[in-house]
Structures are given as structure tokens and as C-alpha cells.
Amino acid sequence: MEYKVEAHRIMSISLGKIYNSRVQRGGIKLHKNLLVSLVLRSARQVYLSDYYGGVCLNAQHVEAKEWELMDGDQEKLIPASEESLPSTTACDQTEAAEVPEAPQPEETDSSLAVEGPEDPCEAVEGPEDTSSTEPQAEQESSSSVDSTCDVSVPSPVVSEPQCEAKQATVSSLDCETDANLAMSAEGNSHQPPKAHSCSNRKRSAEKKASHGSPVKRTKVTSSNADEEEAEEMDTSNVSNLITIFGSSFSGLLSKDNSEPEAETDESDSGSGQICCDQMLKNLNPWNTAIVAF
Amino acid sequence: MKCFSRYLPYLFRPPSTILSSSCHTEADIISTVEFNSTGELLATGDKGGRVVVFQREQESKNQPHRRGEYNVYSTFQSHEPEFDYLKSLEIEEKINKIRWLPQQNAAYFLLSTNDKTVKLWKISERDKRPEGYNLKDEDGRIRDPTTITALRVPVLRPMDLMVEATPRRVFSNAHTYHINSISVNSDYETYMSTDDLRINLWHLEITNRSFNIVDIKPANMEELTEVITAAEFHPNQCNTFVYSSSKGSIRLCDMRAAALCDNHSKFFEEPEDPSNRSFFSEIISSISDVKFSHSGRYLMTRDYLTVKVWDLNMESKPLETYQVHDYLRSKLCSLYENDCIFDKFECVWNGTDSVLMTGSYNNFFRMFDRNTKRDVTLEASRENSKPRAILKPRKVCVGGKRRKDEISVDSLDFSKKILHTAWHPSENIIAVAATNNLYIFQDKVN
Numbered sequence: 185m186e187y188k189v190e191a192h193r194i195m196s197i198s199l200g201k202i203y204n205s206r207v208q209r210g211g212i213k214l215h216k217n218l219l220v221s222l223v224l225r226s227a228r229q230v231y232l233s234d235y236y237g238g239v240c241l242n243a244q245h246v247e248a249k250e251w252e253l254m255d256g257d258q259e260k261l262i263p264a265s266e267e268s269l270p271s272t273t274a275c276d277q278t279e280a281a282e283v284p285e286a287p288q289p290e291e292t293d294s295s296l297a298v299e300g301p302e303d304p305c306e307a308v309e310g311p312e313d314t315s316s317t318e319p320q321a322e323q324e325s326s327s328s329v330d331s332t333c334d335v336s337v338p339s340p341v342v343s344e345p346q347c348e349a350k351q352a353t354v355s356s357l358d359c360e361t362d363a364n365l366a367m368s369a370e371g372n373s374h375q376p377p378k379a380h381s382c383s384n385r386k387r388s389a390e391k392k393a394s395h396g397s398p399v400k401r402t403k404v405t406s407s408n409a410d411e412e413e414a415e416e417m418d419t420s421n422v423s424n425l426i427t428i429f430g431s432s433f434s435g436l437l438s439k440d441n442s443e444p445e446a447e448t449d450e451s452d453s454g455s456g457q458i459c460c461d462q463m464l465k466n467l468n469p470w471n472t473a474i475v476a477f
Numbered sequence: 478m479k480c481f482s483r484y485l486p487y488l489f490r491p492p493s494t495i496l497s498s499s500c501h502t503e504a505d506i507i508s509t510v511e512f513n514s515t516g517e518l519l520a521t522g523d524k525g526g527r528v529v530v531f532q533r534e535q536e537s538k539n540q541p542h543r544r545g546e547y548n549v550y551s552t553f554q555s556h557e558p559e560f561d562y563l564k565s566l567e568i569e570e571k572i573n574k575i576r577w578l579p580q581q582n583a584a585y586f587l588l589s590t591n592d593k594t595v596k597l598w599k600i601s602e603r604d605k606r607p608e609g610y611n612l613k614d615e616d617g618r619i620r621d622p623t624t625i626t627a628l629r630v631p632v633l634r635p636m637d638l639m640v641e642a643t644p645r646r647v648f649s650n651a652h653t654y655h656i657n658s659i660s661v662n663s664d665y666e667t668y669m670s671t672d673d674l675r676i677n678l679w680h681l682e683i684t685n686r687s688f689n690i691v692d693i694k695p696a697n698m699e700e701l702t703e704v705i706t707a708a709e710f711h712p713n714q715c716n717t718f719v720y721s722s723s724k725g726s727i728r729l730c731d732m733r734a735a736a737l738c739d740n741h742s743k744f745f746e747e748p749e750d751p752s753n754r755s756f757f758s759e760i761i762s763s764i765s766d767v768k769f770s771h772s773g774r775y776l777m778t779r780d781y782l783t784v785k786v787w788d789l790n791m792e793s794k795p796l797e798t799y800q801v802h803d804y805l806r807s808k809l810c811s812l813y814e815n816d817c818i819f820d821k822f823e824c825v826w827n828g829t830d831s832v833l834m835t836g837s838y839n840n841f842f843r844m845f846d847r848n849t850k851r852d853v854t855l856e857a858s859r860e861n862s863k864p865r866a867i868l869k870p871r872k873v874c875v876g877g878k879r880r881k882d883e884i885s886v887d888s889l890d891f892s893k894k895i896l897h898t899a900w901h902p903s904e905n906i907i908a909v910a911a912t913n914n915l916y917i918f919q920d921k922v923n
Contacts, residue, residue, distance in 0.1 A: 190810075194756055197814055210569035210592060211561075214654055214673045215704045215723055215763075216819050222759045223813065230756070 191231040198224035507910035509897055513577035513585065516901040519547055519908055520587055521915055522572025526556040528589055528642075530600060531917075545906075547917055551600050553642035556591040568593050574659050576668070578681075586645070588668060592655040595670050597646035597681065605633040651677050651687045658707045664715040671708040676720060678732075690738045691720060691730065706821075707767045714773065717742075721778060725749075725762035727787065745776070745792045747785070757809040757818060765821035770830040771902075777833060779824040782806060784835050784845065799845045799852065802837045804875040804886045817891050828903045836895030839884065840911045841871060857895060857909045857916040868918065 201220045205212050504525030511520050519531040532550035559568040569592055578586040584601035609631040613619050654672035661668045669678050669690065676691035691708075695701055708720035716732045728741035749758065761781035768777045775796070776787040782803055785795035801822075805812060812818040817838070824835040833845045837854070845852045854871045874883040897910040905920030 191756075194810070194813070201816075209567055210571075211564070211566040211655075215657075215706065218701060218704055218723060219760045219763060219819065223756050226756045226759070 188231055191227040194227040195224055195231065198227065502913075505913040507897060507913060507915060508571050508573065509575050510899040510908050510910045510915070511575045511577060511587075512899050512901055512908070513587075514579050514902060516903060516906065518550065518577070518585060519899065519917070520575045520577065520589075521908075521910065522555065522575050522589055523913075524569075524571040526554055526558070526570030526572060526591065528553055528555045528572060528575065528587075528598070530585075530587075530642075545919075551640040551642050553598070555589045555596060555598065555644075556594065559593070561593075573656060576659050576661050578661055579665055581665075588659050588661065590656050590659050590670065593649065593652055595648040595656070595659055595668075595679070596644050597648075598642050599645045600640060600642045603639045603641060604635060604637075606636045607631040608634045646681065646684050648679055648684050648687070651679075654704075657705070658709065660709045660718065662710045662715050663713055667715075669708060669710065669718065671705055671720065673704040676705065676708055676718075676738075688736070690732060690736070692737065692739060706764050709767055709769055712769050712771060712773045719767055719769070719776060721764035721767040723763040724759070725764055725780060727764065727767060727776060727778060729789065743789070743792050745787050745795075747794045753806070755809060757813055760813070760818050761809065766823040768824060768826060770826050771828065772830055775830065777824050777826060779822050779835055781818060781820075781822075784824050784833055786833070786847065797847065799833065799843075801835055801843055802841075802873070804873055805838075808886070812891070815891065817894070820894055820896060822894075822896050823898060825898055825900045827900050827905070834898055834900060834907065836898055836909070838891050838894050839889040840893040840895055841873075842895045842898060842909055857911045857914075857918075859914075 198220050202217060202224075205217055205220075502525075504523060504527075506524045507521050508524050509520075509522040512518070513520070517533050519533075521529050521531075523529075528551075529549060530551040531547040533545045533547050536545060555572060556570040558570045560566070561568055571591055572589050573592065574588075574590050576588045578588065578597075580586075584599050587598050587600070589596055589598060608615065609629050611620070611625060611628060611631075612622075648670070652670065652672040652675070654674050656670050656672050658671040659668060660671075666682075667678055667680050669676050670687075671677075671691075674692065674694040675689055677687040678690045679687045691705070693703070693705060703722045703724040703726075706721050706723055708718060711717035711719075717729065718732070718738075719727050719729045721727045724746075726744060726746040729743035729745070730738035730740075731742045732738060734740070734742065749762065764778045764780050766777075766779040769775070770777065774789060776789060778785050778787065778795075779801075782801060782805060784799045784801055786797040786799075788796045809818060822836050824833060826833060831847050833847065834842060836842045840857045841854050842857060843852060843854050854873070855868045856871050872880075872883045873889070874880065874885045876886075879885050893912060895909055895911055899908040901907070907918050909916045909918065
């Protein structure tokens with residue numbers, strides 16, 4: 185849907201702003217970054233919420249569950265309580281009266297969300313083969329979603345945002361562990377992640393092929409050159425910026441920052457896992473920076 | 478509605494500018510404008526850390542039409558760029574705010590602040606100098622004692638007027654975050670400085686100590702949801718102050734209630750209109766300026782699209798809301814992309830609290846008459862600036878047919894923004910800062 189594209193674009197812009205604020209003269213401006221993070225959060229919620237107003241109400245609940253189930257080994261990630269329910273326009277944009285299915289309990293880092301007919305473009309992809317922990321469950325859920333085709337899958341969609349934004353991150357993480365270093369050092373060169381993002385996209389395209397046309401269409405949309413650039417920017421910035429965002433302000437990550445690094449070794453593990461891992465790994469140094477700030 | 482004429486167009490350029498008039502350095506961008514309490518002096522601060530003070534000419538019988546021009550009175554470098562070695566951060570020298578102290582003797586005092594440090598400056602005149610020293614001659618050279626044969630008493634002789642500015646106090650190391658406001662208390666002994674998360678109370682005489690009176694920093698910075706955007710003392714009640722937040726709320730605090738004023742006495746907030754909800758609702762509801770009326774009865778707040786007047790006795794909703802440039806509501810996404818949505822516009826009352834003024838884009842500024850409910854859009858530009866010319870009201874066309882003289886929303890120049898304006902405390906004289914130029918307009922003189 186268009187607003188999803190818009191939401192994604194706004195997310196990219198926001199991440200760019202947060203990144204650029206670090207090199208601005210005079211230091212990081214807390215007020216502006218807070219506002220940008222709020223926009224980022226709104227856009228993300230819109231991106232997730234989809235479907236219609238009802239989902240918005242469930243979104244937080246879903247999100248909470250989704251976070252909880254993100255990788256069994258990881259600590260439960262619960263969105264900060266301050267994260268208000270998305271009352272964004274997207275929620276009001278009741279695309280279609282699709283009833284959200286009960287939140288998928290499985291891990292959904294890399295599941296593909298298939299959207300109802302009224303929102304063919306909403307389907308989000310993640311590298312499916314990277315979900316190592318619960319590939320079966322994911323595929324099952326995906327296929328079940330696929331078949332029903334009229335059920336929104338909040339969970340996978342919820343995981344999507346991290347993945348969406350961090351897809352490149354994920355891919356880069358998947359491919360090279362030293363990307364971690366690159367990303368943890370904020371402001372590092374963008375080249376390695378970018379390269380990975382392309383490979384990730386290819387993988388996504390493959391995945392897409394295996395699913396229904398709605399998914400395919402979605403991926404085409406999101407694989408637009410423009411968005412690719414945006415995602416490339418995301419790629420390079422995402423881990424840093426999401427980390428910054430998540431650690432600085434409530435909403436994206438739980439307060440439980442002590443993230444075990446066990447997952448990072450799994451190069452093929454769920455992208456979402458690695459996303460979170462990476463994010464959380466970077467949290468602590470950034471936390472220190474924020475505290476110092 | 479009063480007509481404003483461009484009686485004397487002051488296009489101010491700092492002395493150090495050597496560029497042509499079409500371009501300017503970033504350091505020349507005016508960042509604050511403030512009249513003193515009598516209106517005799519007008520101070521501007523710029524991004525380069527300089528302060529320029531203008532003084533109004535005394536009315537002279539010889540030239541009655543030149544009623545009170547403002548001429549440069551003093552220029553000094555208030556703040557220099559600094560470097561925080563601990564955090565590896567550069568501290569900008571940009572002057573965020575200037576506040577005058579009430580005049581108590583022949584000298585003038587003002588507070589100026591950048592992101593981290595507040596300074597008290599004394600501006601004084603010197604028009605006499607002592608002459609006739611015994612041990613040194615007029616050039617200052619030491620006289621040969623053997624040539625001194627008689628004693629004389631030095632006398633004061635007139636000299637060319639010299640205005641000198643000296644820093645009398647430096648209030649530093651009290652703010653972790655960026656200072657956005659300072660406000661002098663009506664007791665004329667204390668003032669407060671406000672950053673994103675804290676408000677500190679200072680005594681004008683004491684620089685090594687300040688009291689923290691508001692602290693909204695959460696224990697866990699991840700839980701941060703709002704910051705302080707502006708604060709001001711009540712004009713009459715020395716125990717009362719307000720501070721505004723990025724969430725669009727204003728809190729009024731009473732310093733008598735507790736040492737730490739985290740608990741407000743009054744809370745002013747208007748519920749959000751759900752029909753206007755968008756990605757950027759939070760940004761445009763962030764209050765950029767808060768000003769008490771001269772009477773102390775009302776509060777004015779400025780957020781991105783509106784100016785609101787609040788009655789201190791009514792917390793649930795504002796008394797009046799004025800749309801400054803509602804045609805921008807549909808353009809919020811572009812304004813977000815080009816960062817214009819983060820512009821912090823200020824707002825000012827006139828001397829009688831009957832007219833409000835605030836800036837907009839394209840060098841437009843708006844005035845709202847609270848009594849007649851009429852408003853006008855004026856432009857501060859060189860083209861309009863002929864002496865004695867009356868400013869022509871401008872109009873933005875929001876769609877449909879554009880009439881002649883109207884300007885369409887898409888033609889607005891968003892790089893020309895008027896963020897800082899000031900209104901003389903008692904007369905209809907306004908100062909408008911348009912990037913690096915200062916315009917002073919006076920009411921039509923008959």
C-alpha cells in the first residue's frame with residue numbers, strides 16, 4: 185500500500201537525520217533527535233499496523249508477543265510501555281476489514297507476511313532461509329497465511345520492521361561477522377553493508393518467488409531502485425541508527441539490554457535474531473554514550 | 478489594525494561582513510532579538526557569537542521626522558566557540574538568547590547565552606577621561622621624574638563617546654544539555670537558565686553555584702519522551718514560572734511549593750485533534766516559544782502551525798488559537814525532509830497585550846489583533862523597503878485561482894524564515910530578523 189511505502193520512506197529519512205545529527209556542529213541535539221525518533225516510531229508502527237484500525241489495537245499486544253518470542257535464546261524483548269498504540273493515520277486507513285489473525289506464536293524474524301487482497305503490496309519479505317531456529321514453524325505459518333491469503337499476519341509483519349529496516353543489516357550480518365564491527369563503529373564506511381544488502385535483496389527475491397503473487401508484487405514494490413537506495417542507506421545506518429534509536433528512546437527495544445551474543449555466530453540464523461543481536465550488542469556502547477551525553 | 482510603515486529600513490550587516498549583499502556568511506545569521514525594558518536599546522545576537530546593540534536616537538526638535546532611529550551603539554564578541562574535551566564535542570558560539578536586566582544605574586546589563594554558558598555583560602559609556610597625571614604624560618609614557626617640578630591634580634575632560642562592553646559574570650558548567658532559554662526574575666536578583674531536561678536558578682552575583690529547580694531527566698534515558706523547550710518567569714510574581722515541552726504542554730510551577738519544582742501547579746494542554754493526526758503530529762505540537770503577557774494574566778505559546786493564547790486560570794484549552802500558516806499542514810512531509818519542520822519560531826506580545834506577532838517563511842511575519850480578530854501578513858524584504866513606505870499586506874494563495882499579488886504556497890521560499898522578532902515594550906516599533914538582516918519598522922507617523 186502506498187502508505188507503507190511512505191512510511192518506509194519516512195523511516196529512511198529519519199534514520200538519515202539521526203545519522204547526520206552525529207556529525208553536526210555543536211553536538212547531538214536532544215530535542216530534534218527525540219522528535220525524529222518519534223516520527224520514526226510512528227512510521228514504523230504504521231508500517232507494521234497495516235490492515236486496519238483493529239490491528240492497531242492488537243499491534244502492541246502482538247508486538248509484545250512477537251518480541252517475546254524473538255529467538256528463544258534471546259531475552260524477551262518487550263516494547264517499552266511508553267510506546268503508545270499507533271494512532272496514526274494508517275490505523276484510520278482501514279484498508280479492508282481484515283480480521284487479524286491471532287498473533288503468530290512462532291518466531292517470525294524471517295517469515296514472510298502475506299497480506300490480504302486489499303493490501304497486496306503489504307507483504308513483507310525476509311530471507312526465509314536464514315531463519316534457522318524455527319524454519320519449520322515459520323514456513324508453516326507463512327504457508328498457512330499464504331493459503332488463507334486474507335489474514336494479516338501481524339507477527340511476521342511485526343518482525344518485518346526490524347527486518348525491513350535491518351534487512352541489509354541482517355544480510356550483512358549473515359554474510360560477515362565483521363560487519364558487526366563495521367556497524368558497531370557508528371559512522372563507519374557504508375560499503376560492506378551495502379554490498380550485503382544487495383545480496384539480501386536477491387535472496388528476498390528468491391523467497392518471493394516461492395510465494396504467492398501478492399508477495400511478489402510487494403517485493404517488487406519494495407525493491408524499487410529508490411527504495412533500494414533507501415534500504416542501502418538503511419543498511420549502512422540501520423544497525424547503528426536503530427541501535428541509537430532503540431537505546432536512546434523507548435519503543436523499539438525492551439529495556440533488557442543485556443543481549444546474549446550467542447546468536448551472532450549463526451550466520452544463517454533468522455535475520456531478525458541477528459538484527460536484534462546486532463542492535464543489542466551495539467546498545468551498550470551507545471547507552472554509555474547517551475548516558476554521557 | 479495599525480499600518481506599519483517602513484520608516485527607516487535598517488538593513489543590518491555586521492561590520493565584519495565583506496561579502497556582497499546577495500550572500501552572507503553563516504556567522505551573520507541573527508539568532509536572537511530583544512528590546513530592553515524601556516525600548517531604548519535593541520540587542521541582536523548572531524550565530525558567530527557576536528552581540529550588536531542598537532540605541533534609539535533621542536527625538537530632536539530639529540529633525541522631528543526622524544523620530545527615533547536606531548543606530549549601532551555597541552558591538553562585542555560575547556561567546557567564542559569552545560571544545561569540550563571530555564565529550565569531544567564542539568560547543569557552538571551561537572547566541573541562543575539575550576535578556577536585558579532592568580536598568581539600575583548608568584550602565585546597561587544584559588545576559589547572553591550560547592548552548593552551555595550564560596554571561597552577564599555590562600555596557601557602559603565613557604565620555605570623560607582623566608588628564609594631567611603627574612607620573613605619566615598624555616600618551617601614557619612614564620615621565621622622567623627629574624623633569625617633574627610641580628604637582629598637579631588630574632581633571633576629567635570630555636572625550637569622544639566610547640561604549641565599552643565588559644563581561645561581569647560568567648555562569649558556566651551547569652548544563653549538560655543545550656540551553657534554550659534564559660529568563661530574568663522580577664526580583665531582579667535571580668534568573669533561570671533552561672536546557673532540554675533541566676532548569677537552573679542562579680543568583681546574578683554568584684557564578685559558582687546554581688540551584689536545580691526542574692529536572693525531567695528520566696532515570697533511564699530510554700524512557701525519554703519529552704524535553705523542555707522554553708521557560709519564562711512570571712512578569713510580576715517572582716515565585717512563578719512556566720516551562721513548555723516538546724509534547725505541547727505547559728507547566729506552571731510555584732517555587733514556594735518545593736525546592737524542586739518537578740510537580741507542577743498547573744498543567745496546560747489541549748487534547749489533540751484526532752482528525753489531524755499524522756506522522757508529524759508530535760513534531761508540530763512541540764512548543765517552540767512561550768511568553769507571558771505583560772499583564773501576567775495570559776500565556777502565549779507557539780507551535781509549528783499555530784499561536785495560542787492561554788488564560789492562566791484555564792488549563793483545559795487555550796483561550797484563543799491563531800493559524801499562522803495552516804497551508805503548510807499538507808506539506809509536512811516535505812518540510813520534514815528539508816528540516817524546516819524543526820524551525821523554532823518565536824512569538825511576541827505588543828505592549829498592551831492586544832496584538833501578537835510571529836514569523837513565518839518567505840520572510841513573512843504575521844500579526845494577530847486579539848480584539849478585532851483581524852490578522853495581517855507582512856513581508857520583510859529589501860524590495861519593500863523604501864523609506865516611509867507602508868508595508869503592504871501579503872497573502873498566500875492556498876489553492877484555486879491565484880490572484881495577482883498573491884503568492885502560491887509552492888513559491889514560498891523556505892530558506893527565508895523569520896524566527897526572531899521583537900516588539901518595543903510601549904510603542905509600535907518592531908524588530909524583525911530575516912536571516913542576516915534586521916528590519917525595524919515603526920508605526921505610521923502622522
